[in-house]
Amino acid sequence: MEQRVREVISQVLGVDAKSINSTTSVQSVSAWDSLAHMNLVLALEEAFGVEFTDEQIPTMTSFPEVLKAVEARGGRA
């Protein structure tokens, strides 16, 4: 699952999948603005067949937090 999340982040934000690590976040990736964030949420929902809640969405601002949210929703790749 972690690999698939990496891939989706890479495709949505246009960053190299190998460079994505625990420090990858809204602060470190300039392309990760509010619109990209919406796209990322929607792309993850499609990829894992889940729907994030309005409470989760604002917290998903780094690679570890994104992983946590996908896991919490029981995301399957």
Place this chain on the structure above:
Amino acid sequence: MPDFASLLAAVREADKVSDLYGRDVSVVFLRNFTIEGAEPFLKFHLHKSRIRPTIAFGKFDTIRQELMDGSSVVHTAKPEIVVLALMLPILDASYGNVGWRADVAIREVEGLFDLAARQTNALVVVNTFLPPSYRELGIAAAPRGDDFEGEVARLNVFVREYCRSHAAQFILVDWERLLRIVGEEAGIDRRYWYLSKAPFRQAFLNLYALEIAKVARALKGASRKCLVLDCDDTIWGGTIGEDGVDGIELDPNEWPGRAFYEFQRTVLQLAARGVLITLCSKNNEDDVWEVLERHPACLIKRAHLAAWRINWNDKANGISELAQSLNLGLDAFVFVDNSPTECELVRRFLPAVEVVQVPEKLYDYPNLLLEEGLFDTLSIGDEDRRRGQMYQEEAARNSEKERFASIDEYLATLELVAVIRDARPADFSRVAQLTQKTNQFNLTTRRYTEPEIASLAAGPDSAVFSLALRDRFGDFGLTGVLIARRRGRAGSIDSLLLSCRILGRKVELAFVEDVLLSLEQRWGIESWEADFIPTAKNGQVAGFWEQLGFEVAENDGGRKRYRCACKSRPRTGGLDFILRSQGD
């Protein structure tokens, strides 16, 4: 359709190479809600049509200000398409209050539309409004029909009427229809609507973007013009050579005959709007004619066909021959066949042809060609409706032609009549359409909308001339356009284009000479300037201006600027078998 993440990545890659397309379009969204999500989908569809997209967004809910402010993106981005995207709950905040009526929204919409019509020459794409999912009266009827549902319907009637009466500039994308296709669950994201005023899910955004891309395709000469149909298992089920006329599937009361019957209906709908219909089939020709003439359920008749290749040769060849005989580029063609092998062959050898394979789910087949909108044009006029007939007149001409030893001898018998005159308001739609569709005989390939043509025709320093042609076989209609501008006594040819259907009759020189002469008199022009702007398609006119005595003044990698002093312009004397009329 790729998954969303892959689509975003693919669009990012395509953005890098889109310089090579040779076509671009500038689109500006003016909106009162978050519609940025449509951008990747719009780019995806435009890249697919090889149109380089430039997309910009107005600020949130400031449509009026941006239309008025000359320094806003509506004016600086020089859009050719302005998408006016409006959500009712933001347009009228009282929507949903007990007793709400649509009058305020109607006035607001009318004001915005009128303002857009005044402030831009771009095409304006507008939308219908979505009625509520649940009725405020529950299951009870509204005695006067003025519940929210009825009032939104009234608002939408207004929007539709406005688009009808401003068809030259306004194009309607019916959100209600799109939402019917994807369904509300798949189309609306209530969560993001409340969170970020972004109401639409990807499925809806994709359809909305496709409708906008269809407008861009039509405007940019990327619409397809000719349908090439295989026969067996494509316009009927089964194989005529084996099953015989009585054995093929085409009965509207049976399955799968019904799917093929309804597909044929779609084909006739396309023919009625001017799409050329042709056959390319590996069969005995007589077998095919027998179905078309004798099968009681076969709607496609020989009279609908502009041309055909029914033989045992390979289809890439067949389609190339069709392109040649119809004088169309390969990128005007859509090929439909059930065989994956034939489809693959055509894709490989004729990549410009759009290939559509008959779907395995036959029930998706009847709508398939309408869904993609590959043939869509901004308007449909008399020339379009008569097109099928025109090609048959052309076939009559061609068989006559073979009786003559020289082309001039043949032309002399045609009784050609050319009507050359200033384009009139009734012509503007067709003139704009020609600038949008003509790719081959087009010296500068400048695309214009109808309002732009109207303002060029009305301006004191510009003129729009049209050429209409007929002969004893029939009427070609309005098939040539020349747009000129002047500065003092210097004139320039902004655009010159002729429909490929009338080429080979030597009318092009006569048309241009006539127009130049009358403008020299009207404006007192002493010298002319003209351009040739090369594209992938217009190589045949690279040397056109030389024929009229124009000399190359600048040559920038094939893009040539010509000059010509009127005094030294040779008179070719025109062609004496062409009757001219300035009035008519």
